[in-house]
Amino acid sequence: MKIKKPGLRILKTGIAVFLCFIIGKIRGEMALPFYSAIASIICIKNDYEDTKDTGISRVKGTVIGGFLGFIHLTIKEYINFNPYIEYIIYSFSIMLLIWIVVNINSPKSGTIAPITYISVAVNHASDGNAYLFAIERTMDTLIGVLVSMVVNRFWLKGEKNEIK
DSSP: OOOOOOOOHHHHHHHHHHHHHHHHHHHHHOOOOOHHHHHHHHHHOHHHHHHHHHHHHHHHHHHHHHHHHHHHHHHHHHHOOOOHHHHHHHHHHHHHHHHHHHHHGGGGGGHHHHHHHHHHIIITTTOHHHHHHHHHHHHHHHHHHHHHHHHHSSSSSOGGGOOO
């Protein structure tokens, strides 16, 4: 078995993740660069056009999923749901999100919109201010997308077929 040397996509991904953590450090304690890093890992592709397309889908899905997560957390501040009812709400919300992104002709957002929603609504329901949390998580993701686009557009250009 021949071991291949790391290609440009691997290097660009590492650089993008590093930059996401640096930006997160600069932004302060409200930032969770974990989300920026995930976005950059997902968005870095072999060339800028693929990165841009993935990034645009990611932004749409993040904004839509984050908004529904914000609505969920806002309602949850006033209504204490039975856990089983909340599980049903999660499931229907995910179906709603997928239906929305398909109907706005952004089916590639059909994975990230529910992931963003679940991240906001489930993992961080007790983090305090729903509005601020949803904004910060959306900002973290947008930073990851933008970093991946900048790295792939202006830095370390390679041939499209060079990296698999």
